Amino acid sequence: MKVSKLAAHLVGSEIVKIGNEVNDMKAKGAQIANLTIGDLDSNIYPIPALLKEEIEKAYQNNLTNYPPANGLGTLRNAVSEDLKYRWNLDYSPNDILVTAGSRPLIYATYKVIVDPGDKVIFPIPSWNNNHYCYLTGANGVEVATTPENNFLPTADDIRPHVEGAVLLALCSPLNPTGTMFTKDQLTEICQLILDENSKRSEDEKPLYLMYDQIYSNLTFDADHYDPVSLFPEMRNYTIYIEGISKCLAATGVRVGWAFGPTEIIDRMKALNTHIGAWAPKPEQEATAKFYADPKNIDHFVFDYKNKLKTSLEALHNGIQSLKTKGLSVDSIQPMGALYLTIQLDFIGKMKPDGTKIETSSDLVFYLINEGGIALVPFSSFGDTKTQPWFRASVGGLSLDEINACIPVLEQALLNLK
Ligand SMILES: Cc1ncc(COP(=O)(O)O)c(C=O)c1O
Structure with a gap:
């Protein structure tokens, strides 16, 4: 079908694409902590x-x-x-x-x-x-x-x-x-x-x-x-x-x-x-x-924000604990919104199947499959494909789910050589 030049070269949201792939895998029974989409699980975070x-x-x-x-x-x-x-x-x-x-x-x-x-x-x-x-x-x-x-x-x-x-x-x-x-x-x-x-x-x-x-x-x-x-x-x-x-x-x-x-x-x-x-x-x-x-906004935001902050800090502390153990990871103290910035310096490493992690997307898909955790690479926000930085959005998970994904992530990273 012939379409306009604009439509022919249009790129949809990469974030929505990764999020949808994760949801499809979850629907088939995979256990994945979906930290991709900047959305909120409305059962955990209902509207006022x-x-x-x-x-x-x-x-x-x-x-x-x-x-x-x-x-x-x-x-x-x-x-x-x-x-x-x-x-x-x-x-x-x-x-x-x-x-x-x-x-x-x-x-x-x-x-x-x-x-x-x-x-x-x-x-x-x-x-x-x-x-x-x-x-x-x-x-x-x-x-x-x-x-x-x-x-x-x-x-x-x-x-x-x-x-x-x-x-x-x-x-x-x-x-x-x-x-x-x-x-x-x-x-x-x-x-x-x-x-x-x-x-x-x-x-x-x-x-x-x-x-x-x-x-x-x-x-x-x-x-x-x-x-x-x-x-x-x-x-x-x-x-x-x-x-x-x-x-x-x-x-x-x-x-x-x-x-x-x-x-x-x-x-x-x-x-x-x-x-x-x-x-x-x-x-x-x-x-x-x-x-x-x-006051309606103030009251609603007070609890909601504390819950988000607790989740973000749990994830940040989890990443920092992996850093203390010597893994090449880091994260930036969360200041607002739903997001944590995570560094996973594993580009260039070999996966257990002998193939190489060439890009941040390769690492994302390895972690989705082996680490039970889905992140968005900064390349989806315009950065180069080899930058080892990722966004984690905590709105879709409970605190327990966030805490549970740290040991799985640790093992998946330890398996990279
Ligand atoms: C920085 C920023 N601006 C605007 C929006 C758009 O929000 P809306 O869902 O209201 O279109 C988003 C959504 O993720 C966002 O992150």
């Missing part, structure tokens, strides 16, 4: 009871016709109030756009800012920016990061690339690493953007910042920082991405929102009228009720 009740009520009340194109007014009001309460950010409901989860907002941000060939900067590893660049014909510029900086880019890493760039895509807490910008790191990057924009004429596009803070309510000990709170002048250039998928454990409910400069948000709204990725009206209605009182 009030949210569920209000969704049911909205369907009972027949709230099933089209929602307004930019989202229900009650929801945008509630989000606007929550932004004030939580981050002291002052955005009017008109500068907020609601869609079916956050992905349509990321796509719309790219589509509204980027012309084919425009330079877009994003760090490696990061989530899906390579794919959004492909979809918009952007000239994606990948910025390498280091474990010493928790895999977050510094202003110095970004500086050589800002000339002529129209978009910088950042995320904190970061998927895939679960690490966060420090105040100094983000301050220096904002300063760099402001300096660059001060050199541009009125006729040129400025350098915009897409700031994805979808995990901002899921931080453990460190504080979350955002561009406009650090520099009010960043307001003209920053598009924020948020939503309930992660912070209310509601990945399947599909409610997300963006906020930013009126001109950008209005055009994103117009684009979405053609895509139709509105969040379902009953889910918007229920989210509005839930967000009407910020």
